[in-house]
Amino acid sequence: MASKVPEKALNLIRNYPRVALNGLKPIENDYRYKSKPRRSRMKATQSGRGNKGQGQRMTLPRIGFEGGNTPFYLRIPKEPYYRGHHLRREYPPFSLLQLQRMIDLNRVNIDEPIDLNSIVNTNIIKINPGDQEFGINLTDEGADIFQSKVCIEVQWASEATIAAIERNGGMITTRYYNTECLEAICDTLGFFARGIPIPRCPLPPRDAFEYYTNPDSRGYLADPELVKKSRFKLAQKYGYEPPNYDTENDSELFKMKDPRQIFFGLNPGWIVSMKDKAIIKPKDPDYVEYYES
Amino acid sequence: MAATIARNFARIRGHVLRRNTPAMLFKHARRYNHDEVNNYTVPYFPEEAKKRSSDAEYPDIEVSTEDFKFVERLLPQKTVPIPDEQELYPTPSGWVPTNENLQPKEYGVRRTRNHMLPCYYKKHNNGRETVKIQRIYGDIWKLKEDLSGYFASNVEFPVDIQVHEVGRWILVRGNYTEQVAQFLLSKGF
Incomplete structure (x- = not known):
């Protein structure tokens, strides 16, 4: 199956004239279209409006009017499935299989706690806070093959994903960030370039408060003792040994942020200077009180 | 007839409102000198203005370079890292590296x-x-x-x-x- 594409291309180049009149082009600045007057092609006629009647005299009935029948928009009742869709929070899915692939290919470091920032920094998935995206939803696809021990912080997780991570001795928490904090997390370089203080994360809104205080969903505002009980209960349900976080080797891995804190080791209210590679910490008592947790 | 009059009236009223509101906003808009706004409060209190001037005494700050290590780990990766060699393939997620012994020459x-x-x-x-x-x-x-x-x-x-x-x-x-x-x-x- 020999193709003749290269031969044809070579023939074309051989026969093509190098300089020709049809190859000429006018100079850019001198080349202008003539302005066309807006009018009908035949002068002083109906201008595309037809002959007589409502169309010509601009007395057409309103849009949706069906000549006396009950119009469609009144005949069919409302369907309010999408009410308030522009205000709803969106959590784009991110599966355990994708996370395992990232760990295999050295894209995330499992010796440190993983959070939204370290996942977004791989440039494989993107979160756009402007489109009402409030972080990632860790789905249970690939829960059976998941094998690594991680300390991860996500924004939404189902029961099966929680079980898959705790089966391997890992830790998972669900955490809420508002849009302002998410913009700082998803684009750290752009945020530090603005030279504004690191924001203080507010508590979740009323409709999300129940989820983030629930020990069964490993909410970051839940009571730690209830979370411990819930971990034991889930281990009984799925049939594995409950994880133990008190070992000395993993004391650095299983760290938690403050509920008001966005980044590890950096408090809200501090200002980062990328040029001087320094952090500015204001000492004004009013300022410190404002950013306290 | 009454309905058409009402409809026309509403339309006229709406038209008038739509035309006038942005124009009024434009008329009353002022171009502020931003330095003026930052340095002086409205209504004008000289004590407040003195606090914001360049001669004012600002509260203390502490500058630390040690904590910058926490910032460095927040910055995005510039290149894709090379995966580590492992004993067993495929990896848990099913990834396999390239094998040069199997590759054909053509x-x-x-x-x-x-x-x-x-x-x-x-x-x-x-x-x-x-x-x-x-x-x-x-x-x-x-x-x-x-x-x-x-x-x-x-x-x-x-x-x-x-x-x-x-x-x-x-x-x-x-x-x-x-x-x-x-x-x-x-x-x-």
Whole structure:
């Protein structure tokens, strides 16, 4: 199956004239279209409006009017499935299989706690806070093959994903960030370039408060003792040994942020200077009180 | 008749409102000198203005360079890292590295920058399903022959394959993503 594409291309180049009149082009600045007057092609006629009647005299009935029948928009009742869709929070899915692939290919470091920032920094998935995206939803696809021990912080997780991570001795928490904090997390370089203080994360809104205080969903505002009980209960349900976080080797891995804190080791209210590679910490008592947790 | 009058009236009223409101806003808008606004409060209190001037005494700050290590780990990766060598393949997620011993001499397929196979499944709007292999070099027609031979032994039905010699890609008709990936892995790509 020999193709003749290269031969044809070579023939074309051989026969093509190098300089020709049809190859000429006018100079850019001198080349202008003539302005066309807006009018009908035949002068002083109906201008595309037809002959007589409502169309010509601009007395057409309103849009949706069906000549006396009950119009469609009144005949069919409302369907309010999408009410308030522009205000709803969106959590784009991110599966355990994708996370395992990232760990295999050295894209995330499992010796440190993983959070939204370290996942977004791989440039494989993107979160756009402007489109009402409030972080990632860790789905249970690939829960059976998941094998690594991680300390991860996500924004939404189902029961099966929680079980898959705790089966391997890992830790998972669900955490809420508002849009302002998410913009700082998803684009750290752009945020530090603005030279504004690191924001203080507010508590979740009323409709999300129940989820983030629930020990069964490993909410970051839940009571730690209830979370411990819930971990034991889930281990009984799925049939594995409950994880133990008190070992000395993993004391650095299983760290938690403050509920008001966005980044590890950096408090809200501090200002980062990328040029001087320094952090500015204001000492004004009013300022410190404002950013306290 | 009364209804039409009411409708027209409403329309006129709406039209008038729509035309006038932005114009009024423009009329009352002022161009502020921003330095003036920052340095002086409205209404004007001299004590407040003194606090904001350049001669004012600002509260203390502490500058630390030690904590900058926490900032460095927040910055995005500039390059894709090379994966570590492992004892067992495939890895838990099913990834396999390239094997140069299996690769034929006539042609080759390069991995993507993320160390993945360059075969892409697409479902078109008319329901057509295709799998595209990209990043091919060498004799593309030999690759096509080998692929059709693989399909003849592994798939019941005949599979259509399109070759684009200039664009260096191959298009397979139907959702045969797994078979194509298996073929490429068996050749060591």
